[in-house]
Amino acid sequence: MQKKRSIFLYPLSLLYGLVTDTRNFLYNARIIKSVEFGIPVICVGNITAGGTGKTPHTEYLIDLLRKKFNVAVLSRGYKRRTSGFRLADITSTINDIGDEPWQISRKFPDITVAVDGNRVRGAKKILEIKPETGVIIMDDGYQHRRLIPGFSILLTEYSRPMTRDHLLPYGNLRESIHNTNRADIIIITKSPENISPMQKRILAKEIRKAPYQGLYFTSIKYQNPVPVFNDLKNDHNEFDLAKNKDCGIVLVTGIANPDPLLEFLKTRFGEVEHLRFEDHHSFTSADIEKINLTLKKLKNASGFVFTTEKDAVRLRGFTNIAEPLRSLFYYIPVGVNFLNNDKEEFDNLIVNYVRKNKRNNRVSERKRHP
Missing domain, CATH: 3.40.50 (Rossmann fold)
Known part of the structure; x- marks a missing residue:
């Protein structure tokens, strides 16, 4: 559903864009330090506020990786009534950790689920408490520049692609569209099953992905009630x-x-x-x-x-x-379906990234190139 726009909000969007672009410049110029962990970190996020399908795609990654690696999910725990770091356990409630982390922890009891608004602190805590962790999936972490992910997946919705939106509060964009360059993969979610090659080419051109970025299309897979x-x-x-x-x-x-x-x-x-x-x-x-x-x-x-x-x-x-x-x-229940037989290619890309980036139990602070 498109946001109702008021022209009076447009100047605020310009100001918001100036603030977020300045923040990103400081990180890209390595003036503000970022933290990289000696462990594979996969970021799943967006630059659009809400509705792109982060949870089902995060759950897809969990299901893909959990039989091969010790998986941990790190979320901020939106709308929880606690603060700081929380590790999900059998006694955790929605108020403790938020609805999405609670859902994931109950659906996948064999993995680690933690919440912390400070992602760097959260990742450190996970590795202290669960040193066997082999990969961290950072849910909704694209704007968290303090923690450097080794692999970033950016989601945008087919019916409202980020290229047709505007910055908050006039639109729904959390940051300027050129910041999609931080992503390794862009997924166009909620695509129609019968999307034509022509429609794919039009969207691919509109997204303007970089040569190093992969582009995938997924559809929603509704399951039995x-x-x-x-x-x-x-x-x-x-x-x-x-x-x-x-x-x-x-x-x-x-x-x-x-x-x-x-x-x-x-x-x-x-x-x-x-x-x-x-x-x-x-x-x-x-x-x-x-x-x-x-x-x-x-x-x-x-x-x-x-x-x-x-x-x-x-x-x-x-x-x-x-x-x-x-x-x-x-x-x-909702799942995701990769279109055009791209599932195997995507799965191999993710699994190979995790395998090739062995954990070395080291936390180092360094400044990353944009």
């Missing part, structure tokens, strides 16, 4: 898409860009009502009541509540939702 509440996850409660295709759906989202999911559901179900909340929304009892009322107003008497995997994490906090409403909540 799963009950939101863990005690209802069994064979009896598996959602039958064919059987329920005529049912009504209430879609509940608190993510930056729910439009692709909404359009997907409209092609599968005859009636879809959308309750849209702000990104990382903390649901309330009033919200649950609103969901229930919307469900009752569906034309089809047989209806379900669908949500995202990220929102399901926050909705599980409502343990007092009564039946039959409780059993009607499902979330849609």
Whole structure:
């Protein structure tokens, strides 16, 4: 969804651009020191505020690497109610570490998940506590210049590429478009499955990638709905898409860009009502009541509540939702699919980077060339 723009915000965008460009210049000129770790560090990020698909791409990397290496994920833990460094464990809550790190820690219990707004401190702590760590995936870390990643993946969305946007607050860009030069790979996410070679060439030309940068296209892979509440996850409660295709759906989202999911559901179900909340929304009892009322107003008497995997994490906090409403909540897991048979090439590129950059347990401060 495109941001509504006010021309009065444009001067502020110019000022914001001056500040961010000055900051990047100081790092590029090596006036401000950056820290490099003697371990592979992969950064997954964007220069667009929200909605590019960082979490599913981070989870893709985790799944790719965790059977070969000891993987750690470092996030800032957006909207958590704690500060400083936190290592996720079985007792961690969303308030402790944030919804996305909590989701990752529960989905991949065999890896290390930590949060810290100071990425350098966070990486040091991870290596102190988990010295066997073989690779750190830095989630949403493209603007964190203090920590030098060995490999940077930059995401931009097909329907709203970064080249057609403007700097905050007039637009959604966190920094100027020329700073894409720090990326090793650019991924155009949420691309249509049937994208034509011509469309690919047009976007590739528009992105203006450097010769050293790889360019990949991924699409969203929606999976079968799963009950939101863990005690209802069994064979009896598996959602039958064919059987329920005529049912009504209430879609509940608190993510930056729910439009692709909404359009997907409209092609599968005859009636879809959308309750849209702000990104990382903390649901309330009033919200649950609103969901229930919307469900009752569906034309089809047989209806379900669908949500995202990220929102399901926050909705599980409502343990007092009564039946039959409780059993009607499902979330849609999301994966990524590399188009044009590029999956093998991408996978090999990532695995080879990690293998070739052996850990030496050394933390060194140096200044990196832009």
